[in-house]
Amino acid sequence: MERTVSLSATFTTARPRWSPVFQNGCFWLPAGVGTADVAGAPEIGTSSGVPSGQTCKSKDGSMARREASPSLSGFPPEPRRKVCRPAKSVRPWETDSRLARGGRGSAGASTMGRHAREAALLTPLALAVTKGRNCTKSVNPCGIRQYRGLREPPSELNSPRGASWIRNMATTPQLFEEPFDADEYIERLAWRTPGGGSKGGAEAFDPKRLLEEFESHIEELKQLDEKIQRRVEKLEHQCHREAKEFAHKVQDLQRSNQIKEAADIIQKLHLIAQELPFDRFADVKAKIASKYHDLERQLIQEFTAAQRMGEIGRMREVAAVLLHFKGYAHCVDVYIKQCQEGAYMRNDVFEDTAALCQRVNKQVGEVFSSPETVMAKLIQNIFENKLQSHVREKLDKTRHSDVEQYLKNLYDLYTRTTALATKLTEFNLGSDKHTFLSKLIKSIFSSYLESYIEIEREYLRTRGALILQRYYDSKNHQKRPIGTGSIQELKERIRQRTNLPLGPMIDTHGETFLSPELVVNLLQETRHAFERCNRLSDPSDLPKNAFSIFLLLVDHLCVDHIDYALEIGLSAIPSSDAKNANLYFLDVVQQANSIFHLFDKQFNDQLMPLISSSPKLAECLHKKKEVIEQMEVKLDTGIDRTINCMVGQMKHILATEQKKTDFKPEDENNVMIQYTTACSKVCAYVSRQVEHVRKSMDGKNVDTVLTELGVRFHRLIHEHLQQYSYSSMGGMNTLGYTAYVSSDITPKCIVLQVPLVLQLFDTLHALCNLLVVAPDNLKQVCSGEQLTNLDRNLLHAFVQLRVDYRSARLGRHFS
16 A cells, blocks of 8 residues: 655655654654664664663564664664564654655665655654654653654645745754764755755756855854854853852851850860960960950951841851840940941931831841840930930020020920830830830930929010010000009008009000910910920929919019009099099900910910929919909999999980970970980980990999999989979889889880899889879888888988979878
């Protein structure tokens, strides 16, 4: 049976004894069987997958042995033998390199040899074709050669696509994995180049094309050589680097072992030398000490270098060795110093310190056997050097030039330092870390805290005086000195009892000399002072210092500002007989009341927490009570004199506006109930003053003042009505006064609806009814509910004001 295949000619061949096995995407050939057996060549070769001298059993049980001898493309030759094979169509890439030389054998061998020579170039590469992979070679346990990764060639190798495939396969790096024979390579190249061999005779020979093919392959080989050379150089560089790293590791390990051994020996010698007498072994002891210090210094240098390289393991080893040396503390100092290098790059030393300690805390436990000691020493070093220098730089610069900024800096630095210490308590610093950190803070700020309260008081005294002076300067007011001593006290007592103004009256043009802005500034400065006092004072001195700040506030706010304004206000109150007087003292009362509320709020919010558990609390409360009483006395005096002035204004209105004919008209028949001019004006004036009182005061003070004003107003009207005589119809005009406040007659003045005042005016209204009631009903009215409890003489006095008192014989009702 014959099969044909298209290559450059069609030929017949016998069926081979061995058949290739296709498994796992590859063709497998048994050892001892060459491709010639498969292709039908008269000679057989062996698979190069079998090592030299090794045998492998074939499928029919025969044995084949490989001999070590060179051959084309790395395939060693086999002893030739004749074989008989059935015809078979042959693939060029399945032929052996031996077949390319031609051979003796069965019919068709010469024809087969020509085609085999054309494909001989592919033999080392094209065995065991697989699709889509790079070619790699391996040997299975039975010695079968396997090539993986070659792409399957095209069906027509003489086509352009086939020639390109052959060229690519001819210059792959896998081609040179076995010994390379240049003659064989050139022979193959010439055979596969059209017009390059004896094929077609001398007429078909094309030297130019052969030259081009050679030059092309030479360029490809150069490129391949460059690629291989770069790969070789890369591998050599990698090997050289790895060799150096390994050598360093070995060297470090050896050095580490040597240092450990030397440290152990010198440590023991050092201990022994301590027991030797000095006079006999002075030289020996000196040499041991010298070696001891040299090794100690070497270990510290090793530790320093390892720390700079970030080699935690090496640092731990060296620290463990140094632990038994006297220089262990120096090793810790070196570690602490290097930790701080480059750590303070920002302007915030506190944030940098917190970040540094956070980072070192993670590392120190991996290096040292007692990390809490090292961490505490690091923090101590930072506090005593970095933080202390930072604090001194900030405070010493402003201590004498800018006291306000100095106090602000001191408060800020101390606060941030204590906050940093609170963060540092998260780390393991030993058993009593809170006391440890407190001592560090005290060592930095002790010299500043000792003199703090004196500087604070002096600043507040100066600052308060400056704020007050700026305010009075803005008002163009020259502050009057307020007298003190026995003379001033005597004047105050006389004024309280007689209600007479002592001293010249001051015209302030309605200015109260009380400033909310000034008060806010004083309270703000005092609030900052309380905050600084709370933070910077020793706990045992805190109540005393806070009390001293409170006294300064009392002096500036209560005495120098509020009390002074009250004195000026009292001096500006006009006398009771003044006309059209400007009664602005109620404005002083209003502002003083608001200011005192702010003062009381700061007392409770800022001062009380600082002194609540100390004996100073009683002193503060007593001082506050004393100040309040002094201000209340002056406020009461001023309000009383202001009410007197109001009553004086009412008298003036009544005296100038009231006429006798208002109550005894000439025409009795045309009289109607109405308000007289005097009544309307005086009631309007009272309404304005009542509203003023309500705006100036709050709480029970409003009712108290309105009660006093209502009582005096009632007395004034009562006395005023007793100055006139009343006809039966004219007496009706008196009801206008009582209707203003009375609870029985409208319209009413709502602002004067104080119970006592209402009761007084209701009684006065009943008395005024006696002036208009008919004579026959007089006795009955006098026995009424509102008048039955009054003195009969008072009723009689009112009845005597009637013009018909004699003619109607009204006196008999009271006899």
